[in-house]
Amino acid sequence: MLKKCSQLLFSLLISFVCSFTLLANSAEQIWPGSEYDNSIPTFADVLGYDVGEKITHYGDMLRYFEALERAAPKQIKLFEYGRTWEGRKLIYVAIGKSDVIDNLDDFANKMQKLSDPRITDKEAAKQLIAKLPASVWLGYGVHGNEISSTDAAMMTAYHLLAAPNEATNRKILKNTIVFIDPLQNPDGRSRFTSRYYATVGMQHSADRLSAEHNEPWPSGRSNHYLFDMNRDWLAITQPETAGRIRVMNHYRPLVVIDLHEMGGDSSYYFSPAAQPFNPHMTQTQIDNMTAIGKNHGKHFDRLGFDYFTREVFDAFYPGYGDSWPTFYGASASTYEVSSARGEIFKKKTGETLTYKDTVQRHFVASISTAEGVADRHDKLLNDYYNYQTSAIAAGKKNKKERVYILPNRRNVAGGHRLATLMAQHGVEVKQADKAFKQCGKSYQAGAYFIDTAQPKGRFVTTTFTKQVDMAPAFVKEQERRRARKLADEIYDVTGWSLPLMFDVDVDACSKAVKVASHRVKSDDPLIGKVINPDASVAYLVSWGDMAAGRFLTAALQQNIIVKSADKAFTLAEKTYNAGTLIIEKRTNDDDLATKVMKIAKASGAQVQGVNSSWVTQGPSFGSSNTVTMTAPNIAMAWDEPVSSLSAGNTRFVIERQFNYPVTAIRTNTLKSANLSNYQVLILPSGDYKELLGISGAENIKQWVKRGGVLITLGSATQFAAEHDIALLDVKRERAFKDNKDDKSNAAKEVKEVEGESMVDGQLFTTKKALVSASENPKEKPDFVAGVLANIEVDQEHWLTAGVHNKLTAIAYGSDIYAPIKLASGKNLAWFTDAENVLASGYLWAENKKQLAYKPYLIHQPMEQGMVIAFTQDPTTRAYLDGLNIMLMNTIFRAAAHARPLR
Numbered sequence: 001m002l003k004k005c006s007q008l009l010f011s012l013l014i015s016f017v018c019s020f021t022l023l024a025n026s027a028e029q030i031w032p033g034s035e036y037d038n039s040i041p042t043f044a045d046v047l048g049y050d051v052g053e054k055i056t057h058y059g060d061m062l063r064y065f066e067a068l069e070r071a072a073p074k075q076i077k078l079f080e081y082g083r084t085w086e087g088r089k090l091i092y093v094a095i096g097k098s099d100v101i102d103n104l105d106d107f108a109n110k111m112q113k114l115s116d117p118r119i120t121d122k123e124a125a126k127q128l129i130a131k132l133p134a135s136v137w138l139g140y141g142v143h144g145n146e147i148s149s150t151d152a153a154m155m156t157a158y159h160l161l162a163a164p165n166e167a168t169n170r171k172i173l174k175n176t177i178v179f180i181d182p183l184q185n186p187d188g189r190s191r192f193t194s195r196y197y198a199t200v201g202m203q204h205s206a207d208r209l210s211a212e213h214n215e216p217w218p219s220g221r222s223n224h225y226l227f228d229m230n231r232d233w234l235a236i237t238q239p240e241t242a243g244r245i246r247v248m249n250h251y252r253p254l255v256v257i258d259l260h261e262m263g264g265d266s267s268y269y270f271s272p273a274a275q276p277f278n279p280h281m282t283q284t285q286i287d288n289m290t291a292i293g294k295n296h297g298k299h300f301d302r303l304g305f306d307y308f309t310r311e312v313f314d315a316f317y318p319g320y321g322d323s324w325p326t327f328y329g330a331s332a333s334t335y336e337v338s339s340a341r342g343e344i345f346k347k348k349t350g351e352t353l354t355y356k357d358t359v360q361r362h363f364v365a366s367i368s369t370a371e372g373v374a375d376r377h378d379k380l381l382n383d384y385y386n387y388q389t390s391a392i393a394a395g396k397k398n399k400k401e402r403v404y405i406l407p408n409r410r411n412v413a414g415g416h417r418l419a420t421l422m423a424q425h426g427v428e429v430k431q432a433d434k435a436f437k438q439c440g441k442s443y444q445a446g447a448y449f450i451d452t453a454q455p456k457g458r459f460v461t462t463t464f465t466k467q468v469d470m471a472p473a474f475v476k477e478q479e480r481r482r483a484r485k486l487a488d489e490i491y492d493v494t495g496w497s498l499p500l501m502f503d504v505d506v507d508a509c510s511k512a513v514k515v516a517s518h519r520v521k522s523d524d525p526l527i528g529k530v531i532n533p534d535a536s537v538a539y540l541v542s543w544g545d546m547a548a549g550r551f552l553t554a555a556l557q558q559n560i561i562v563k564s565a566d567k568a569f570t571l572a573e574k575t576y577n578a579g580t581l582i583i584e585k586r587t588n589d590d591d592l593a594t595k596v597m598k599i600a601k602a603s604g605a606q607v608q609g610v611n612s613s614w615v616t617q618g619p620s621f622g623s624s625n626t627v628t629m630t631a632p633n634i635a636m637a638w639d640e641p642v643s644s645l646s647a648g649n650t651r652f653v654i655e656r657q658f659n660y661p662v663t664a665i666r667t668n669t670l671k672s673a674n675l676s677n678y679q680v681l682i683l684p685s686g687d688y689k690e691l692l693g694i695s696g697a698e699n700i701k702q703w704v705k706r707g708g709v710l711i712t713l714g715s716a717t718q719f720a721a722e723h724d725i726a727l728l729d730v731k732r733e734r735a736f737k738d739n740k741d742d743k744s745n746a747a748k749e750v751k752e753v754e755g756e757s758m759v760d761g762q763l764f765t766t767k768k769a770l771v772s773a774s775e776n777p778k779e780k781p782d783f784v785a786g787v788l789a790n791i792e793v794d795q796e797h798w799l800t801a802g803v804h805n806k807l808t809a810i811a812y813g814s815d816i817y818a819p820i821k822l823a824s825g826k827n828l829a830w831f832t833d834a835e836n837v838l839a840s841g842y843l844w845a846e847n848k849k850q851l852a853y854k855p856y857l858i859h860q861p862m863e864q865g866m867v868i869a870f871t872q873d874p875t876t877r878a879y880l881d882g883l884n885i886m887l888m889n890t891i892f893r894a895a896a897h898a899r900p901l902r
Helices: 007-013 043-047 058-071 104-114 122-131 148-162 167-175 186-199 239-251 283-303 324-328 355-375 377-397 412-424 457-464 472-483 498-502 546-557 592-603 644-657 667-671 689-705 716-721 767-774 845-851 881-897
Strands: 076-083 089-095 134-140 176-181 255-262 274-277 331-338 344-346 352-354 403-406 430-432 436-438 441-443 448-451 507-509 517-519 529-531 538-541 563-565 569-571 574-576 581-584 606-610 615-617 626-628 634-638 663-666 680-683 709-713 784-793 806-813 826-831 838-840 855-862 865-870
Touching: 043 058, 058 076, 058 089, 058 148, 058 186, 076 239, 089 148, 089 239, 104 122, 104 239, 104 377, 122 377, 134 148, 134 239, 134 355, 134 377, 148 167, 148 176, 148 255, 148 355, 167 176, 167 355, 176 355, 239 324, 239 412, 255 283, 255 355, 274 472, 283 331, 283 355, 283 377, 324 331, 324 457, 331 355, 352 355, 355 377, 377 457, 403 412, 412 448, 412 498, 412 546, 412 881, 448 457, 457 498, 498 881, 529 592, 538 546, 546 581, 546 592, 546 881, 592 606, 626 881, 634 644, 634 667, 644 881, 663 667, 667 689, 680 716, 680 881, 689 709, 689 716, 689 855, 689 865, 709 716, 709 881, 716 865, 806 881, 865 881
Parallel strands: 134 176, 134 255, 255 331, 529 606, 634 663, 634 680, 680 709, 709 865
Antiparallel strands: 076 089, 089 176, 344 352, 403 448, 403 507, 430 448, 430 517, 436 441, 538 581, 538 606, 563 581, 563 626, 569 574, 569 615, 784 806, 784 826, 784 838, 826 855, 855 865
8 A cells, every 4th residue: 555645635735844754654755745665664664663753773774774675675785884893884775776776886887987087088988978877975974973864864765765756756766876874873873872762761851951962971973982983084094984985986976965963953054065165176066066955945945944055064174074075076065954962852942853853854955965966967977077087187287296206215104004095095006116216306116106197186186285275265254253353264174284194205296207116005015024034132123103113012912022222323334213122032032033023014014133232323232221111001081071082082093003902991080099000191182170180180190200101182281281280390371462563552451450340441543452452361372273283303302212303293272382491391392483383274373473382292200200291182083193103102112211110
């Protein structure tokens, strides 16, 4: 029996929404004018409730899509594209005509041909376009507590399969493949749903103060390692992101949508995006999304849904789920719906928002998107091909940075990581098989090079160039707003150059490289080796890249005794840099050679066996400047008031990039816990003072004095530097005010006498005087959304052994610190001069001046232990690979230099 609203009812209700009590046998229609086939299982058939009546758990979502595939195997196909850290399946489905669904690999192969004009000329492309279906990728739930999109994904799949003859569906299914990724973050959603339903009592509460609407730490937004995966599309650190990128590079869907939720008091947002746009996107891509947005407007107006466009959610940073696809040629956008963050929510207007409402709006936007793609079948495919052609042409026209060359001499592990990462993105990366000369420089065999005259050339340009500028008009408006003391409209970081963040040397050249080479694959291993494996005295591993770092952590966990030189030394006429690892045969087991070879192979480290310990310059193996490394137990503050992103990013870097375990300890436990089992304690960014207080700080301080290493990251350094906490002898700076050129009298200080309600009179002659007099004389420096800043590193301290003398870090927020005095400690890394401090992004002029020569890394001894402070977070998004050796030193070299009772 078909489920159908009568035509009479439809005509009466066309001016407003058909009720969405959906998918039960007695349900009213999902989409006006639809008839639904009983052979396609409804929510109620499989799950026992109608769509929107309950927040669907991950397992039930999976069960429902499996039921749809069983019911319509010719129209829908389900694929697994990976597993989360917690072992949950990541799936996507393809929906379309049976002949296309049966031959998805053929579709993918043809899209690959269309993606490369170097092998597919215009005539061949024309023939492909005439036969190829269009394609759309709908991604739901990348933030696990943005819950409605997953149920909307299920609803979208049901509607397409159960109502194939509805007019819009018929149009979609005729010429379009709809890819649905129903849940990009199963771990986060599972965290949210289990906690949400654990708080529900007799009835669901609409009160925003209720436990249902206030998640405990960490929220369901992030995945297992607490990553915001919508920012992971550059570094690809998480398995969820890696799986999606692999699939998208395979199929190359023409339109990609990332569906989100925003605050419950909002309405609905869709394209066009806000300013600024990334300048390496094309106007055609922006116009395509604007056209699809207009289609949404038509449906939302018909159904009486509020919406807005353009006012927020820009398309500047290339590492979002809605911006990354544009750099292979797709048109893409974010959608945001006001969130009930549960089953029911009361807005400030008094209106009640239900979960069903939010699901409904995402469903309508999903179908409208697929319709917009179907309506523009020929245009989208032609635009896609033309994008590839124009990308190649743009690369050839680039007279300054056509080719990027990675010499691959210093930081070999970093160069390999960056080259294989770009290959993972789908970029053509070549490695030279022979030495060559290019643009006046000589390069050895093994150097990598990337020519931007390729289909992915715009992605290379936007991620490798040092500076991507925001539109001048947008920047001018932000400066105007700042002058008026209004918040700026910069949504995310403005600098992200991968070579800078990875500390990898790169040269730019205007000419194509012509040398025997091979294409780099994303899974190419870094080849480690042992020279002279039968050495009679020791094995040496030069310190300074992550291959050596992984060698160290593996060796320590296998109980191999390792030393590390605090200073550079020369042995057998070869100089080894500070930090070099020394593994002596005399102190280790007889099978040391076998272990060293296995670790070198796994880590990619280059190991040199030596037959003598006779050092001719620098510290000898037995010197007091050569320390024995320890395998420290690392504790990390976990739970409120820690930033979950900082905690998760840091734990991930240590556990998955350093390959070393971390113990997470609830923050309130630190107030009184006996920490003697730990040698290192890390406080990620967070506001600790209220929770830990003076007594908690004292407990930590006594542990440090007994030989512990305390590491503070980002805003955790505020806590350590508080005058009554006194873990760190530094102070934050207020904004510097230079009023010497102000002749408006606005700079004149007005004295306010305590207890009086009046102040001395003032004369203002300009509007500038009003603004200046309105300022808080003790305000902080202006907030910075996130730029890349250059730092210099002290090369004469054991804590910076093997660290490059110039690095790039994130500068974010408004914290700027005065230097520590030499009587208390040392400033071991600092921001460079005002003229050069900005490496990439947009930084306010005043911040530029004040940030110059201010500390980034501070070391303060404290009896047997020490405090090490990063004034900015070095693990942000786990994409600052170039800072990893510095962070490793603060953990492993610091633990070796501390003096607890062993």
